[in-house]
Amino acid sequence: MVHENSGQPLLSVEGLITEFRSAEGIVRAVDEVSYQIWPGETLAVVGESGSGKSVTAMSVLGLIPRPPGRIAGGRILFEGRDLLTVTPGEMRAIRGKAISMIFQDPMTSLNPVLTVGFQIAEAMLAHGDMGRTEAAERAVELLRTVGVPNAPERYHQFPHQFSGGMRQRALIAMAIANRPRLVIADEPTTALDVTIQAQVFEALRLAQAETQAAMVLITHDMGLVAELADRVVVMYGGRVVETADVRTLFHAPRHPYTKGLLASLPRMHERSERLNPIPGAPPSLVNRPSGCAFHPRCAHSAGRLPCRTDVPVMREIEAAHWSACHYAEELRQSQERVEA
Amino acid sequence: MTDHGIAAATGDREGLDVKVRSQFRLALGRFVRHRVAMASLVILAAIVIVAFSAEYITPYSFDGMNLRAARLAPTLEGGHLFGTDKLGRDYFTRVLYGARTSIFVALVVALLSTVIGTLIGATAGYFGGWIDDLFMRFTDLVLILPGLALLMILIAFIGEGSPLQIAIILSSLMWTLIARVVRAQVLSMRTREFVEAATLSGASPWRVIWRHMLPNMMGPIIVNATLTVSSAILIESALSFIGFGVKPPTPALGQLISDGRGAMQTQWWLVTFPGLVIIAICLTINFIGDGLRDALDARQAQRN
Amino acid sequence: MTAEARPAPSGSPLLQIDNLVKHYGARGGARKPAIRAVNDISLTLRAGETLGLVGESGCGKSTTGRCIIGLEQPTGGRIVFDGKPVEHGKRAALTAMWRDMQYVFQDPFASLNPLMTVFAILSEPLRLSGMSVAEAQARVAEMMRLVGLAPEHGNRFPHEFSGGQRQRIGIARALALNPKLLILDEPVSALDVSIQAQVINLLEDLQERFGLAYLFIAHDLSVVSHICDRIAVMYLGRIVEIGTREEIFQRPQHPYTQALLSAVPIDDPDLRGKRKRIVLQGDPPSPANPPSGCSFRTRCWKATEVCAGDVPALEPKPHARQAVACHHAGVLTAEPA
Numbered sequence: 001m002v003h004e005n006s007g008q009p010l011l012s013v014e015g016l017i018t019e020f021r022s023a024e025g026i027v028r029a030v031d032e033v034s035y036q037i038w039p040g041e042t043l044a045v046v047g048e049s050g051s052g053k054s055v056t057a058m059s060v061l062g063l064i065p066r067p068p069g070r071i072a073g074g075r076i077l078f079e080g081r082d083l084l085t086v087t088p089g090e091m092r093a094i095r096g097k098a099i100s101m102i103f104q105d106p107m108t109s110l111n112p113v114l115t116v117g118f119q120i121a122e123a124m125l126a127h128g129d130m131g132r133t134e135a136a137e138r139a140v141e142l143l144r145t146v147g148v149p150n151a152p153e154r155y156h157q158f159p160h161q162f163s164g165g166m167r168q169r170a171l172i173a174m175a176i177a178n179r180p181r182l183v184i185a186d187e188p189t190t191a192l193d194v195t196i197q198a199q200v201f202e203a204l205r206l207a208q209a210e211t212q213a214a215m216v217l218i219t220h221d222m223g224l225v226a227e228l229a230d231r232v233v234v235m236y237g238g239r240v241v242e243t244a245d246v247r248t249l250f251h252a253p254r255h256p257y258t259k260g261l262l263a264s265l266p267r268m269h270e271r272s273e274r275l276n277p278i279p280g281a282p283p284s285l286v287n288r289p290s291g292c293a294f295h296p297r298c299a300h301s302a303g304r305l306p307c308r309t310d311v312p313v314m315r316e317i318e319a320a321h322w323s324a325c326h327y328a329e330e331l332r333q334s335q336e337r338v339e340a
Numbered sequence: 341m342t343d344h345g346i347a348a349a350t351g352d353r354e355g356l357d358v359k360v361r362s363q364f365r366l367a368l369g370r371f372v373r374h375r376v377a378m379a380s381l382v383i384l385a386a387i388v389i390v391a392f393s394a395e396y397i398t399p400y401s402f403d404g405m406n407l408r409a410a411r412l413a414p415t416l417e418g419g420h421l422f423g424t425d426k427l428g429r430d431y432f433t434r435v436l437y438g439a440r441t442s443i444f445v446a447l448v449v450a451l452l453s454t455v456i457g458t459l460i461g462a463t464a465g466y467f468g469g470w471i472d473d474l475f476m477r478f479t480d481l482v483l484i485l486p487g488l489a490l491l492m493i494l495i496a497f498i499g500e501g502s503p504l505q506i507a508i509i510l511s512s513l514m515w516t517l518i519a520r521v522v523r524a525q526v527l528s529m530r531t532r533e534f535v536e537a538a539t540l541s542g543a544s545p546w547r548v549i550w551r552h553m554l555p556n557m558m559g560p561i562i563v564n565a566t567l568t569v570s571s572a573i574l575i576e577s578a579l580s581f582i583g584f585g586v587k588p589p590t591p592a593l594g595q596l597i598s599d600g601r602g603a604m605q606t607q608w609w610l611v612t613f614p615g616l617v618i619i620a621i622c623l624t625i626n627f628i629g630d631g632l633r634d635a636l637d638a639r640q641a642q643r644n
Numbered sequence: 645m646t647a648e649a650r651p652a653p654s655g656s657p658l659l660q661i662d663n664l665v666k667h668y669g670a671r672g673g674a675r676k677p678a679i680r681a682v683n684d685i686s687l688t689l690r691a692g693e694t695l696g697l698v699g700e701s702g703c704g705k706s707t708t709g710r711c712i713i714g715l716e717q718p719t720g721g722r723i724v725f726d727g728k729p730v731e732h733g734k735r736a737a738l739t740a741m742w743r744d745m746q747y748v749f750q751d752p753f754a755s756l757n758p759l760m761t762v763f764a765i766l767s768e769p770l771r772l773s774g775m776s777v778a779e780a781q782a783r784v785a786e787m788m789r790l791v792g793l794a795p796e797h798g799n800r801f802p803h804e805f806s807g808g809q810r811q812r813i814g815i816a817r818a819l820a821l822n823p824k825l826l827i828l829d830e831p832v833s834a835l836d837v838s839i840q841a842q843v844i845n846l847l848e849d850l851q852e853r854f855g856l857a858y859l860f861i862a863h864d865l866s867v868v869s870h871i872c873d874r875i876a877v878m879y880l881g882r883i884v885e886i887g888t889r890e891e892i893f894q895r896p897q898h899p900y901t902q903a904l905l906s907a908v909p910i911d912d913p914d915l916r917g918k919r920k921r922i923v924l925q926g927d928p929p930s931p932a933n934p935p936s937g938c939s940f941r942t943r944c945w946k947a948t949e950v951c952a953g954d955v956p957a958l959e960p961k962p963h964a965r966q967a968v969a970c971h972h973a974g975v976l977t978a979e980p981a
Contacts, residue, residue, distance in 0.1 A: 266866040541769035
């Protein structure tokens with residue numbers, strides 16, 4: 001689905017800063033992160049350990065435990081309202097209705113002593129606008145929508161009677177029950193088998209088609225991004241390093257980390273001698289490198305001074321394509337040389 | 341492209357520039373922050389030091405009679421801080437020596453029963469099968485036995501023994517809790533990857549238990565050993581109260597209480613001070629145990 | 645050095661597995677065991693070769709690996725390593741075997757004793773095999789350099805290293821006594837994506853240098869396609885297809901293999917919608933109660949009555965060289981329902 005991203009974004013994260021107090025000092029897990037998502041689009045937020053992608057989402061949902069965490073700066077505008085200024089009660093009303101979430105581990109997200117159907121219905125009853133019977137019927141409908149076979153029977157079953165993939169689909173059903181405008185899915189397919197992932201992809205696609213909700217897909221799995229995303233935000237070391245639409249990102253990345261990440265993935269249908277890993281390891285946020293967080297691992301930097309001292313600013317390299325690299329232009333030139 | 345040498349391919353330029361505080365230091369920090377535990381540690385240390393240096397603190401011996409100073413209430417005159425008993429013996433001294441006996445017995449019991457319990461629990465947990473069944477049924481048997489009665493019989497058998505003998509007898513019945521705890525830990529550790537890896541490296545079962553498993557379960561062991569000290573004090577005091585404790589004239593706190601029971605109305609200090617010392621020792625040990633559990637549990641839970 | 649130039653393995657197989665069976669939960673004399681984790685597996689592996697064992701959770705691939713190395717005792721079947729049968733009951737025999745066959749664990753955090761220094765961890769197998777302290781020190785330094793770690797860091801503890809580095813320590817430990825075969829149980833699954841490639845490259849380099857054979861257990865087909873010469877696909881305790889990398893990836897014959905391959909996410913957004921994905925219906929059956937006959941038939945679009953009868957034998961079919969266990973094996977032509 002290609003979107004014309006015009007008008008107001010549904011969600012706008014602006015300069016978000018989230019910190020945690022730890023034994024080693026204050027850790028800035030999210031360091032002035034900004035991104036937007038428009039109605040109906042699927043935005044993938046990609047990153048590895050320590051990138052801050054999950055913490056950003058938790059901050060949006062108001063789920064950062066304080067202490068030891070705190071939001072130290074920025075704004076989170078949802079439909080014009082700054083979520084950082086709403087009361088906990090208002091946040092609760094928004095969470096689960098206008099914004100819903102799907103987490104990684106379906107086992108711990110479902111109450112083992114209640115039937116799955118009841119839990120889905122309850123999600124709707126909690127936000128008040130329908131009666132019990134109606135909620136139950138809609139729950140069965142939702143299970144059907146996400147591809148659970150024998151939905152009426154399954155309604156009365158308990159989580160342990162569902163397989164891993166089905167549990168995840170039940171959670172997806174729960175997440176769309178109240179017709180949210182935004183769904184945040186945090187690693188929805190990690191830890192699932194490949195054939196089950198396929199089922200869950202389908203379920204996510206169907207869910208989005210049904211509700212036209214915008215979806216933030218937080219993942220490290222580039223395959224999932226290639227399958228579902230419209231636009232991609234790449235995070236590294238607590239900051240955003242690149243933002244682009246999905247095709248541009250895969251074919252013409254303009255940040256050395258994105259480039260390195262895509263190049264390091266083993267591709268099933270390519271026969272290559274050696275893989276091309278990114279040397280080194282993702283930074284510990286306690287000891288984040290000065291300047292650009294990626295510079296110690298960056299071949300493109302070649303040790304140049306600005307990379308080591310100045311934090312690069314996000315710049316619009318081309319239309320709707322942003323990169324936080326001091327030398328992003330050189331990447332474009334070398335790419336064009338290759339294509340020429 | 342650069343040298344395809346193996347080291348270059350993996351290029352670890354980050355190295356180890358993150359200095360993470362060792363887990364031991366973190367646990368120590370947590371313990372120190374537990375105020376009640378720290379206060380108890382200080383108090384207990386004071387009691388232990390005083391009890392074990394009784395010779396230097398008081399001029400009196402524990403059985404030095406002085407009939408002219410008999411039945412005195414606590415007074416600063418003559419330095420009888422805890423008063424005297426019916427034979428004029430300085431009570432402060434007697435309580436100190438009594439505390440020494442009790443602490444000695446309790447420490448030995450904790451040590452011995454930890455060793456016995458660990459051996460039995462680790463063997464049962466590691467080898468499983470009929471060995472496990474055998475050892476655990478034996479443990480159950482010991483648990484079922486009426487402890488106090490059995491202790492009384494054993495002690496009567498040896499005719500009221502020295503503190504060491506009492507300690508050994510107590511240990512023979514008090515290892516069961518540790519055995520169960522260690523067994524449970526060993527069972528859960530058996531399938532931990534680093535334990536399996538040790539086996540694959542050629543480690544014998546004993547080496548696996550000693551070098552790999554036990555160090556990683558020190559938390560629960562220490563906590564339980566601490567609790568055992570506390571139980572031992574109480575049991576030893578109970579036994580000496582009913583006359584089955586250490587052989588007189590070695591003083592024991594329970595025995596002091598028993599002796600002073602008859603005169604509770606008139607010479608309140610005879611029962612009160614030994615009792616307070618028992619309570620103090622038990623409470624402080626329990627609080628220290630709490631602090632240790634808090635400090636060490638987080639360490640066990642945090643595996644990296 | 646290209647893949648084709650890698651020395652061709654030759655001679656009798658290094659590892660031969662015949663009809664391996666592992667059941668859990670059978671209580672003395674019970675006719676029907678509780679869980680059939682491994683249900684008649686036969687494999688061979690030659691020196692210097694990499695055999696991939698792929699499948700999803702519950703298929704028995706990890707259990708197979710553990711039975712081979714001796715961490716589990718098989719219920720039935722025969723495993724012959726380097727000409728000698730593996731004697732599971734005898735610790736002395738196993739310890740001797742572990743000098744030539746070793747194991748790399750999946751979880752880099754759990755596979756190293758948190759209270760031992762890296763030096764202690766790596767020198768343990770050396771010292772236990774009789775090496776002196778001085779010799780062990782030299783060898784540990786060598787091992788660390790081999791896997792890309794600085795020997796000066798030997799006196800640090802595992803928690804001071806990153807996940808990728810810890811996995812390299814695990815690999816170094818496995819190589820301590822110069823084994824001939826390494827069983828790797830999902831060695832990169834728990835690592836960050838950008839680190840996986842580093843470790844895979846390392847494994848390939850080590851293989852080239854030391855002529856190691858690998859049994860590579862994994863669920864990630866992209867990784868498997870890169871490093872493995874031959875691949876065995878497992879489903880519910882059985883091998884359903886086994887062949888060379890080309891045969892499996894270019895011309896899969898078994899419906900499960902086809903479904904598995906089609907389920908791998910695309911790596912280019914331009915392919916969206918272009919590739920027909922087979923979405924298997926239903927759930928994987930429980931290993932405690934497998935379907936009769938072919939265990940895949942409950943989710944298979946080609947299933948017919950004959951599939952409920954005999955368990956299909958794993959054998960080469962006339963139109964393909966690899967061995968397939970399917971009554972209806974064939975290249976994917978018709979669109980599955």
